[in-house]
Amino acid sequence: MTTSENLVLVINCGSSSIKYQLLEPQSGEVAASGLVERIGEDDSAVEHHCGRRVLERSGRIPDHRAGLQQVFELFDETGFDLAGAGLRAVGHRVVHGGEVFHEPTPVTDEVVATILALADLAPLHNPPNAIGIESVRELLPGVPQVAVFDTAFFFHLPAAAATYAIDRKVAAEYGIRRYGFHGTSHEYVSGRAAEFLGRDPKQLRQIIFHLGNGASASAVRGGRPIDTSMGLTPLEGLVMGTRPGDLDPGILGHLAHAGGFDVERIDELLNRESGLKGMAGVNDFRELRRLIDAGDENARLAYDVYVHRLRRYLGAYLVALGGVDVITFTAGVGENNPDVRADALAGLSAFGIEVDQELNTSEDRSARRISPPDAPVAVLVVPTNEELAIARAASRVVTSA
Template sequence: MKILVLNAGSSSIKFQLFLMEEKKSIASGLVEAIGEKNGAYKIKCLKSGKVEENKNCPIKDHSDGLKIIQKNLKKMGILDSLNELDGIGHRVVQGADLFSKPTLIDEKVIKGIEKISPLAPLHNPAHLKGIKTALKQAPNVPEVAVFDTAFHQSLPQKAYMYAIGYDMYEKYQIRKYGFHGTSHYYVAKTAAKHLGVDFDKFNAISLHLGNGSSACAIKNGKSIDTSMGLTPLAGLIMGTRCGDIDPSALYYISQKTSKDISWINNYLNKESGLKGLAGSNDLRDILKLIEQGDKKAILAYEMMIYRLSQYIGSYYAILGRLDALIFTGGIGENASALRYDTCKDLEHLVLHIDKDKNAKKVEGIQELNKDQAKVKILKIPTNEELEIALQTRKVIKEKM
């Protein structure tokens, strides 16, 4: 069974092709700068290592982009036609209240995604381009939308509502939705399996840490709270996003700078976080600056750790019992110093990290806690694309 996973952006298409019997990706690639004169693509066969690449070719639209993927997969002997696929899974960032689980795509689903696009104006319209293009080029292949927000649809109302007028929720669906749900679900079920715990009895705090970061409290296998909110701006300190901030600060910024709300929104999303505090959104740069004694870098790092500690503590409180603390994402999987500094002062929460284990680079799942620790501290590589493929297969089998 072959399933293609597509993540369409406004000017790009990322993809992976999975052989589901082995749960392995057999090809991956990126088509970018769609709509520009100097488009580019790079497509790799993961078995042979062969790469097809062009860094300067006009790519008119997403339709051309998908044709390039199909042409090169055929050239590599991997797939003659998209119509040979057993399914196509699409990443969709925002599902809002309409979609609480992966969904087989039809015209009604497309209209639903269009309806909630104002909640994710940078993402959902781009995903729709990918969906509509794939439906035209592979009309007989079942396609499934997998929503980043779906895992968080189990949040209780007391956790997802904001303390503003209830009519704002009724009229405009203003509430917490959360993101990174596919990743949090994947690493949580992987952790439960690794520890031999039934997923429906598994309690964990999952930390997806990258340029965008979020925390998730998981109780009995379900998300009960998460740090991102209506948008991915809320919560942890990120590469370019500020995370939690007093909303009145926005009014004060506007008053002092004479900037409008669009400028402020861009500033908080793209010019804040580590970049705003220390000049770089890359934690590796921040750590180098710390070695040089840079005070702003030290402050940014300490603030990042402090915010992580706040969320771990508050989520531990609402969970009551904790089986595992999970680190994932580009930073969570690779920044051993951050993992150690996050956990070292949390021993009163029964989180005992082993400094030597944490410092070792190990492929796959890694236990970082001391041997006799009650709560496991795990590093688990996320695989959102595989999870999308797995959920796509499940939906297709249920509908057949």
């Protein structure tokens, strides 16, 4: 039976949300989990799962500190005193580690200050990440806290993949390079895909599509990434829910000169008003599909642009890897949208890439193969589990301390 001394609390503070899990890192058994949504809005909501009990709360939650306080109160209400439980550790997801952090790191005041100093590189994420860490340190002062960085998996990208072609002195002074994101997910999924296939990761060429509201692709050879779609910030690469992905930087100068856009307005446009939402007015794929089925031409175009970008990165990574052994889809859209998977890989049988329609549309939500059994390239759907990866990383840090 799992004891509290074996449990790790994982906290993921997003721009307006908090996801959390209390779990045993070895087995992956989840003791409790929940989600705080729409922080800062009048219709904030909390859903807490503990065993068979589900507690829900609604009403304005002004900030992440208040959200975490409510989470701890819900733990108390379900009979689990986090402060007195003797937890093994708390693992925090942090989006950007810059050139400073590329390993899971014990939290100190200096670490928190550096995370905040890196906020210019991830303005929507690093500030709430730091607030989450500070809040939990106050609520659980005796429990080891560990920061796990989204950029860590991609820190050692080959220089040709990590380097931007700008003045090298400017790049060095301002830390400008391609960092990549969703690294915890890409690392977990690449390992899980190899395990599913019964193959040694060192023998595999993999392409992974992490498709959620944020989206990224990676090319992984021998268990290590050789390229990824996101760059200095999470804006580069694939089309996303509210972010544009690849963009001609000349557009920004044009908006500044012709439209009078300042830095704040451009930041708002690129982070919150672009991508699917900018093109179609919605960033939820279920709503996008409803609009497409209703004949909305803007929604149809948005979907086509989204798929076009996926295929462009697929082609680039096929060349970079010299072929591919496995293509894996993960995260909310990647795991749950068979149309995206089928359309992204349509017409590629000459490359050994095929999707079986029946397998692709299966209601099965476990790790599964959706390509024909005899297809040269395995196409998989593998649910990501960033919380488990963070819990295991935090546990390793505490054990080795």
